Amino acid sequence: MQKILVARSIFPDVIDRLKQYFDVDWNQGDALPADELKRRIADKDGALTAGEMIDAGVLAAAPRLRVVSNMAVGYNNFDMAAFNAANVLGTNTPDVLNESTADFGWALMMAAARRIAESEHWLRAGRWQKWSYDGFLGSDLYGSTLGVIGMGRIGQALARRAKGFNMRVIYHNRSRVEPQIEAELNAEYVSKQDLLRRADHVVLVLPYTKENHHTIGAAELALMKPSATLTNIARGGIVDDAALAEALREKRIASAGLDVFEGEPNLNPALLGVPNVVLTPHIASATEATRRAMADLAADNLIAALGEGPRAGQPPNPINPDVIGRARS
Numbered sequence: 001m002q003k004i005l006v007a008r009s010i011f012p013d014v015i016d017r018l019k020q021y022f023d024v025d026w027n028q029g030d031a032l033p034a035d036e037l038k039r040r041i042a043d044k045d046g047a048l049t050a051g052e053m054i055d056a057g058v059l060a061a062a063p064r065l066r067v068v069s070n071m072a073v074g075y076n077n078f079d080m081a082a083f084n085a086a087n088v089l090g091t092n093t094p095d096v097l098n099e100s101t102a103d104f105g106w107a108l109m110m111a112a113a114r115r116i117a118e119s120e121h122w123l124r125a126g127r128w129q130k131w132s133y134d135g136f137l138g139s140d141l142y143g144s145t146l147g148v149i150g151m152g153r154i155g156q157a158l159a160r161r162a163k164g165f166n167m168r169v170i171y172h173n174r175s176r177v178e179p180q181i182e183a184e185l186n187a188e189y190v191s192k193q194d195l196l197r198r199a200d201h202v203v204l205v206l207p208y209t210k211e212n213h214h215t216i217g218a219a220e221l222a223l224m225k226p227s228a229t230l231t232n233i234a235r236g237g238i239v240d241d242a243a244l245a246e247a248l249r250e251k252r253i254a255s256a257g258l259d260v261f262e263g264e265p266n267l268n269p270a271l272l273g274v275p276n277v278v279l280t281p282h283i284a285s286a287t288e289a290t291r292r293a294m295a296d297l298a299a300d301n302l303i304a305a306l307g308e309g310p311r312a313g314q315p316p317n318p319i320n321p322d323v324i325g326r327a328r329s
């Protein structure tokens with residue numbers, strides 16, 4: 001039987017399914033420290049990860065490894081140049097999380113705009129004495145301008161919801177999307193600078209790459225309206241969290257909603273000190289149905305890539321399909 005490492009705690013019935021095909025080493029504890037990951041992956045044919053860093057060093061430590069299946073759509077934890085050099089396949093879990101993640105983007109954006117977390121903390125602290133005409137004034141979503149940076153599948157799902165709020169949609173992306181998608185979403189392609197100047201609510205839905213590091217830093221925050229909100233459901237590192245905390249503290253923008261952070265699960269302490277930000281622990285895809293779909297798809301990818309099951313040899317979501325069938329190097 002081929003051997004696999006499941007690096008994270010996951011639904012037990014998914015483990016049962018994997019056990020039908022593989023000898024499974026399952027880490028049910030905390031995230032594996034890098035040296036333990038290297039030790040446990042060393043004799044494996046495949047691995048299932050959820051954000052663990054897999055680089056040239058890990059691949060070199062695991063000469064039999066042929067596939068790593070990430071239970072996430074983002075795979076910035078994979079060094080794809082190293083995967084390609086070693087002929088190791090990477091897979092991810094796109095599409096099944098689009099709608100849940102778009103829903104959550106709206107939840108965070110609305111919470112930031114209408115100061116829901118901030119006012120709730122204040123209420124819980126026993127500070128509510130009387131209703132006040134100017135208590136927790138926020139900004140409207142209905143009829144405002146939504147700025148989406150990153151118009152991929154999740155960005156489009158997010159923008160589609162703007163119709164019900166009668167919002168103008170502007171977007172920025174590496175490249176323009178198809179005219180029929182622009183027409184369906186009633187979305188206008190603009191430069192990043194234009195978007196930041198015009199949007200009332202900016203949402204980040206782009207993948208993390210070296211080029212996208214600090215897409216939003218001090219200079220970009222300075223372009224935004226003082227009444228604007230910023231929501232990040234993409235990846236830590238896309239926003240300069242220190243610069244954002246300062247902009248929020250100085251009220252240079254109104255508020256922010258953040259589900260992802262530089263260095264998570266550790267947060268820049270400055271963010272914890274500002275009230276006008278809603279902070280959630282990377283849960284945008286966390287509904288029962290969606291996390292199950294992601295886990296199932298991650299298992300499907302691993303089973304098929306290791307030549308087992310009904311789709312043997314044809315994993316549904318290869319990131320680097322060119323390496324399929326090539327000998328491990």
Ligand code: GLV
Nearest residue numbers: 071072073074285
């Ligand atoms: C979650 O962040 C994902 O990339 O799926």
